[in-house]
Amino acid sequence: MDVFSTGTIGNLEIKNRLVMAPMISNLASPDGNTNEDHIAYLEERARGGYGLIITEYTYVDELNGKGSPNQLGMFSYSQTPKFFRLTERMHKYDSRIFVQLVHSGAKALQGLNTKKIFAPTAMDYMGNVPQTMSIEDIINVQEKFYRAADIAYKSGFDGIELHGAHGYLLEEFISPALNKRDDKYGGSLENRLRIINEMTENIKNYYDIPLGIRLSLYENDPDGYGPDYGLKVGESIRKIDYIHYSAGRFAPPASSAPFYYEHNHIYARLPRRPDKTTILVGSVINAADANEILKKADFVATGREALADPYFPYKLLHGHNPRPCIRCNQDCRRLGLNEVRCTVNIDTGLELYSTIRRNKKLIGEIEIDGAGIKGLEAALYALSLGLKPVIYEENVPGGQINDILEPHKRTEFKALVDYYLNELDRRGITVEKSRGTSGIDCSPDKVYPDIKNMGDVSINTNIYRYFDDALEISKKNTVIINPESLEILERSRREFYIKLAERQGIKFIKQDSYNINIFDKNQYDIRSAMISGRRAVDSYIMENYDELN
Template structure:
């Protein structure tokens, strides 16, 4: 039986060699002027090299007045940028992949300091972050022209298509959402604006055009799957070449669901759209990590769009097709989310954002690694890849602090990362010895700070006022036999999506999230600026393995 992920497909004027695409994800690897850096080009190229047939760039702003959403976002607002983008498209094409640029106007989903001191605009004066200005008819015409001009530049720069960002609460989504658009003019139905943009792009730029839509906004007053299906039908009549379904608007519910949420996401909503929109390709994104996930999506959609998993494992398609170990995204939302002011990183893949680095130096000889937590596992992996003969010593069980998790979601989801290391180290012929190791010469010590001990209490009131991951984790088990409270500030510093779902799961097991910790039998209060984490441990192990140099004895 043929692999349904490997079949070619035609989208508009473009033929893709397979059914896997890279999702548009903000990286901030561009320059302040809006063109891709060498680091950005290599970051995207690595995913094309890994087998993705379509690269969708991160959102790319269409004017230098009020369209930008983050400080180093890509921009196609001027002809002067075209040569810089040609370097990107040439590189992606060299690997046999196609590349579409996702065009966006942030609308109200930005801040004054990000758009050069200007006031954000929106279809209606409903603020989100800063005060907003309701768009005049002149503003609407200006923005329409901005999208068309950016599409012309995209074609000249070698892009194979453009994708309009009509999801996640950006300007076009604001026009489409009845919860945000309260206009009384011809654009009270935001579909009219999108149809006009599509028609003008097709007429003037003559390039493949798609749109990303949120299949649901998780708001009864906002977009629903039924309404999105109607929008899709109208856009097909206007000449749209494909629809790319995601989910969410401004709040914590969106397609970048953390590990507390099921996967793959939003297939029920996507099916509602598929039943009405049958004449063009449908792309679907949402927590796709495994081949099993991808095949479920293919039952509904024509193209499977991978986001965070292609950060964790850029060669995902090649590896799943070859049956090789695949590094999983653990959906921690730690380093790949909320990047208005920083660059993209990945907790399980330290090379994200650093693809421009030269290849690792080859090595030979024997190396000992002491410590079988994720730091030691990563160090062993990298050393073996460099060519060393590696022996890993762990006195108990590999996985280190992962073996102490009490949160059942972490046990299940994060455990997949340990399974990856077990398979990968076996493939690389790393010898694992379950006893305490002594570090002498040609040795790496890979140990980290131990977490606080689990409080051994029963039948008590416990108050947790701490940002330490360990105490969030312990709260799940403490709630079995205690009355447990955790403060808002303990979890409020997290990515808002992860905070939302953590709060939800804690409340399900009886943990009360409160503004102020009550007087309790057991009071835990500890805040730190720089605590140990999965990402920090893996990064440390990676650089240990990459920088290791054996001791050379004189003859």
């Protein structure tokens, strides 16, 4: 078995074993409908060769089931025409598309819903206490799932996935820590799974369509369950065609582990190959990761890597290097109020507009002075427009990436530099070790002050590099960091960083003053360097338009 062998789920044939994992995008319309931005985002991954695309979690209950703004919803037959447009566009590339159905349960946001939030059991859910569901509530929720399944079937979706992971309603029934009911929907494993088994049996009785469930293989919370229980849950659910294993409830990391963790971190904890067709996700970044997954599973799901490079399957097939996800968990995880973005792919979430830009082709050369991320992105962008870049750099290519000392981060971020250099080399472009004299200046827009030789320091900042510098400084000096500074970091990255820093003696203390106070609302990072590089190319084209056409 390899990633490009044909696979089957139920009676559905899928052209390869690469799956775009369901991820929150917030690209749908405020009323829950799909739209051209959302369709273009998914279509780019279908164009890139994914055999199966699973939509982000799609709420079935418009009254109290929403978990994020602009979340996709499936609750009205009036939505069918637009959903049919979505499925039609995926099928154009011979990709299959499943819809993932969810009720957010206790994780539903009260401000987005009009009815009281509920859960299997009333208890503290990260500061919120929902009401306990009645039997009538359970039946009503099941009916909402059935309605959504009917809409999916009539809209041309190839399959349905129930969301039973990540602390949403169905996992709240599964989890012994969250389900304290003493009726037929709580207590034993059979009872905890009853709400799901009733739904799977009813859906399969009515529709000849592949049906699966996403589950957390394990929970990282102190009272969470382990992989053996997660495996038993998957093998105890009836009338499903596949299991899709992710991980996590509330405590990080879930499937999106930051660069501190190993690749294939969920695979490493899966005890054995399950007895059902299995999709497995979790820090799959390259070909080696994908092939390892197939030792225990039937399909490989990539999440953040599909954001970093929509053409991951196509590039693997043709022996090219995909643009790597660096697992920074920054732009892809700012989903409280934002649409999906990616630090290393500035087209993510904006595919409708980047497709238009790619269609214009120019001729001629463009000189680029600087081979940091800004210059390297400028070079690839120029190539995509038909121009031949000539790159000059006096130092080692990679710019400020070369200054990263923290080993976990350095390894992942250097892979991005290697990607650029490999892609340029493949296209016959080398970096000249000298300084350019004309063309565009791709030196960094900002360089933050070096603090590594300041001795004892107290730090109050939102600049990413200073958190890494603090680790180096602490080897010889006292370091204090304002704990509020770390709010810039995504939760799982923040929690691991705190553990790492405290092991090195760094103290997190809120005090009146700090000798390093550096904040930048528009922090110059990888993404902003890429944007700046493309902008420089665009400016050059505008100034020299006649001779480049």
